[in-house]
Amino acid sequence: MSRPTIAAVAQAAGVSVASVSRVLNGLPATEEMAERVQRAVEQLGYVPDSRARSLKVGRTFQLTLAVADVGNPVYVTMMRAVEEVVSAAGYRLVVTTTGADVVDEVALVRGMARGYADGLLISPIRVDEDLVKSIRECGVPVVVAGNVPAKAGVDTVRANSPKGMLLAVDHLVAKGRTHIAFLNGPADTVPGTARAKGFADALKAHDLQPAGETEAADFTFAAGRAVGGEVLRSQPDAVICANDLLAVGLMHELVGAGLRVPEDVAVVGMDDSELAEQSFPPLTSVNLGSAERGRRAAELLLARIEDNDRRPRRIVVQPSLSVRRSTP
Known part of the structure; x- marks a missing residue:
C-alpha cells in the first residue's frame, strides 16, 4: 500500500x-x-518526514520566526541573522507574518501548542495582557525580539530606541538644526511608543521644543508619503522618522514640494536597513542592531530549548548612527 x-x-x-x-x-x-x-x-x-523525525528524536528540528511584516527590510535583516544561527545548529526556519493586530499574534503563540516547531521567536509590534499570558503558557520555548513586561517570564532581546533617538538629535543639533520634527508610525505600537518618548527626552536634553509631531498610519513607504504635507506644515529644518521606510517616503514628498534634502530639510531614519544606502540621497539612519538582535535572540532560543528551566535573560542591543548625505 x-x-x-x-x-x-x-x-x-x-x-x-x-x-x-x-x-x-x-x-x-x-x-x-x-x-x-x-x-x-x-x-x-x-x-510528514519532519514529523517522523520528531517521533524518533522528540524534536521537529523546526523553529518559527514571526514578524509583523516580512517585507520590511529590518525584518529581512533579522531573518537572515536568525537563519544563519539556527541552520548551523541543524534547524529549519519557518517565517510567518502576524500583521499589526495583537489578536493574530496571540493566535500564533497559542497555535504553537500543536507541536510542529520546537520553539518560537516572535517580534510583536503590539503587546497586551492576552499576548503576555499566551507567551507565559506557550507549550514550546519562546524568545521575544522586542519589549514585553518582565512578568512574561521570557527571554527578550530589544533595541535601545531612546538612546538611538538621542544620537540622531545630537547629530542634527551639532549641524545647526534646531527646528526638528518627528514622523512616527502608529503611537500605540511597541516601537511607536519607545521612539516617541525617546524623541521627547532627546529634545528636552537640548532644551528644544518639537517643530511638529506626525503619526503615520503604518511604518511603510506609502504611509510616509501620505503624511508628507502634514509634516511640512510646521516648516522644520530637520525631520527624524521612526523607520527608514517612512523616511524614504517623506523624502519623495519633500522633492515633490520643491525642497532639497539636506539643504532645506535634513532627514534621519531609524533601522539603518539596506534601503538607507539605496535611497537618494543616501539616508542618515540610526542602526538599531537588527542583525545583532536576530543573532542574540536565536542563540537564546537554542539555549532555552536545551535548558527550559534556566532564568530568563533580558538583553539590550545598543545603537549607533550611520551618517550619510541626507543630513548636512
Whole structure:
C-alpha cells in the first residue's frame, strides 16, 4: 500500500494543499481548518518526514520566526541573522507574518501548542495582557525580539530606541538644526511608543521644543508619503522618522514640494536597513542592531530549548548612527 500524500490529506479534508501545509507547519489557521486537517491526517495515517523525525528524536528540528511584516527590510535583516544561527545548529526556519493586530499574534503563540516547531521567536509590534499570558503558557520555548513586561517570564532581546533617538538629535543639533520634527508610525505600537518618548527626552536634553509631531498610519513607504504635507506644515529644518521606510517616503514628498534634502530639510531614519544606502540621497539612519538582535535572540532560543528551566535573560542591543548625505 502506497504512503498517503499531502494531496490526499487535502482532498480528504476538503481544503487546499497550501492549507494543509500551514496547519502541519504550525502556522496561523482557523480552528475549523486545523480540526479538519487533523482528522484527515489521522484517518489516512499520514506522517510528514519532519514529523517522523520528531517521533524518533522528540524534536521537529523546526523553529518559527514571526514578524509583523516580512517585507520590511529590518525584518529581512533579522531573518537572515536568525537563519544563519539556527541552520548551523541543524534547524529549519519557518517565517510567518502576524500583521499589526495583537489578536493574530496571540493566535500564533497559542497555535504553537500543536507541536510542529520546537520553539518560537516572535517580534510583536503590539503587546497586551492576552499576548503576555499566551507567551507565559506557550507549550514550546519562546524568545521575544522586542519589549514585553518582565512578568512574561521570557527571554527578550530589544533595541535601545531612546538612546538611538538621542544620537540622531545630537547629530542634527551639532549641524545647526534646531527646528526638528518627528514622523512616527502608529503611537500605540511597541516601537511607536519607545521612539516617541525617546524623541521627547532627546529634545528636552537640548532644551528644544518639537517643530511638529506626525503619526503615520503604518511604518511603510506609502504611509510616509501620505503624511508628507502634514509634516511640512510646521516648516522644520530637520525631520527624524521612526523607520527608514517612512523616511524614504517623506523624502519623495519633500522633492515633490520643491525642497532639497539636506539643504532645506535634513532627514534621519531609524533601522539603518539596506534601503538607507539605496535611497537618494543616501539616508542618515540610526542602526538599531537588527542583525545583532536576530543573532542574540536565536542563540537564546537554542539555549532555552536545551535548558527550559534556566532564568530568563533580558538583553539590550545598543545603537549607533550611520551618517550619510541626507543630513548636512
